[in-house]
Amino acid sequence: TMSYSYLCTDLQTYFNLQTKQCVSCDMKWIKPGYEFVPNCGYADDGGRRDSRTQKCADNYWNDGKSGKCQMCSACPTGVGLRTVRQCNATVDTCCEPCVYCCVSLFIPGLVIIVLLACVMVGALTYFIYKRKNKSCQGRPIKGALSVLFMSILFLTQGRLFPQVSAAPLRMVLDDLDVLEELIIILDPEGHGVKCTRHLASYCNFPSTWINYTYSMRDSKSPLKTLLEGVTTKYPEWTVGDLARLLGEMGRTDAIVVLAKLRPSVHTV
Structure with a gap:
């Protein structure tokens, strides 16, 4: 891999003339779909040899949280999964069923478990405050039920096609x-x-x-x-x-x- 520095072997660092050390490229220059060029484009004499960032190559992606683009994932075959969203420069491939990368899809069993947990927490909160904190005049109860309602609403309706x-x-x-x-x-x-x-x-x-x-x-x-x-x-x-x-x-x-x-x- 091409390098602009003889002193900094980590390609996501460059030689800082003031501190005389290899320092990390500043993440503020990274935006989704881009990555740092080697040594942030700086040579050891402080001269710029290239722009700080470059677009991700084909079949690579970066959501802006890393200094380097990652290779796109491939959905496993033979296990009933299918590709819901193709990888592009800013997001990885998403497979069905998918909980983390796709807000649109939830595993039915997981939905049932979470809903039951929400109902149990809501009911427990209600009885605790009803018996031990009547002076609050129902405000904690209303807050707990509001959270419960939003959780159920998100799980049952907050799903994208x-x-x-x-x-x-x-x-x-x-x-x-x-x-x-x-x-x-x-x-x-x-x-x-x-x-x-x-x-x-x-x-x-x-x-x-x-x-x-x-x-x-x-x-x-x-x-x-x-x-x-x-x-x-x-x-x-x-x-x-x-x-x-x-x-x-x-x-x-x-x-x-x-x-x-x-x-x-x-x-x-």
């Missing part, structure tokens, strides 16, 4: 009803939950861009602006990619809204 999960992100912009619901729950700031501002950060948009977008919210929704920006910046992103980020943000309510998207003859 496989065709929807693999569809281009543009599908969200084209469905005005779903888009409007997402705008209502994601654009507002505060309330102790992550919003469009955080989603933009997850998508590697700079804070200056985010602040400007929110300053113009009276004329255009920050979420709509963000989704338009993402479809331009990352044209290979899918609805499933958005669902994955919303899951990382803890916004299962937004995933439930996404699950209202329905495949059509135009869905690819």
